[in-house]
Amino acid sequence: MTEILSLNGLNKKELVLKLTDFYKKNENSRNILLKNVIHTTNKRAFFTIDENCNIKRKSGNFVLASTIFVDEDEKFLEYLVDNIDLSDQDKYNEISIKRMSNEKIEVLEKNSIKLIVNGKLEFGIKYLYELYKRDEERFFKFLSKIALMDNIDFNKTLYVYSLKKYFEKYGYSLEIFYYVISYIIKARFDLYEFENIKVFEDIRKEELKNRFLNNIEKYKNLEGLKLLSYLKTLLEYDFENEEKYINILKIRMDKLENKNSLEKLDSITEEIFNKLIK
DSSP states (O other): OHHHHOOTTOOHHHHHHHHHHHHHHTTTOHHHHHHHHGGGGSOSOSEEEOTTOOEEEOOOOSHHHHHHHOOOHHHHHHHHHHTOOTTSOOOOOGGGOOOOTTSOHHHHHHHHHHHHHTTOHHHHHHHHHHHHHHOHHHHHHHHHHHHHHSOGGGOHHHHHHHHHHHHHHHOOOHHHHHHHHHHHHHTOOOOHHHHHOOOOSOOOHHHHHHHHHHTHHHHOSHHHHHHHHHHHHHHHSOOTTHHHHHHHHHHHHHHHHTOSOOOOOOHHHHHHHHHHTO
16 A cells, blocks of 8 residues: 555656556456545545635546446556546545444434535544444435435436445445545535426336437437436435436436537546446
């Protein structure tokens, strides 16, 4: 771990060589590599506002999703390097987390949602950590619900879905856990769609899935990837308020299908899309 963190002063080519060498020395383990460097792709803040009411949002990235869904090592490593920023990194120490074993699980969820929506990372991560340790499946359903409530454009559903698939493959990692939770909380919340959605139609989520499958090329763009990630998360569980999430997605799909100019996918996001659509 000490070796992999000594990345200061390296240019992109040197970073690729350094990470590739570490990767090979550790039996091509993406898990070991990511645990050592994912904090360098995180941001100290994703949402800021100044005294003149100027808002600045930083986008998330596809580092975790690429770890799971991109097959080619060289392409994965190059994308990882492209997202390393040693001037704006964020990490967390598990020693900082104290278990809350006496809290009822309902209290954990109640307090978690308040802390998440209000952007309180320091306390929110402790409640979510306890919820995860107490009941992993309940944790993922709860976190999926939180992501589905939020603005689809923030792509939080892909973060949650990728985290679930990562843990299924590699097991728990605090570094990856913090990377996802910190983005969900620090990117802040936009609940306008969730608050104002009118449920006019009785639609099944399987119907929306079929719409994707029957018109893949129309959805093969950056906006379509966000909608597909939302759908994949929606399909993972049966939720309360599910009709709201379904109608939010349906309206977004209607709008996308009426657009002519959409941002294209690059090689990384296209491969993620192709894996998710299966």
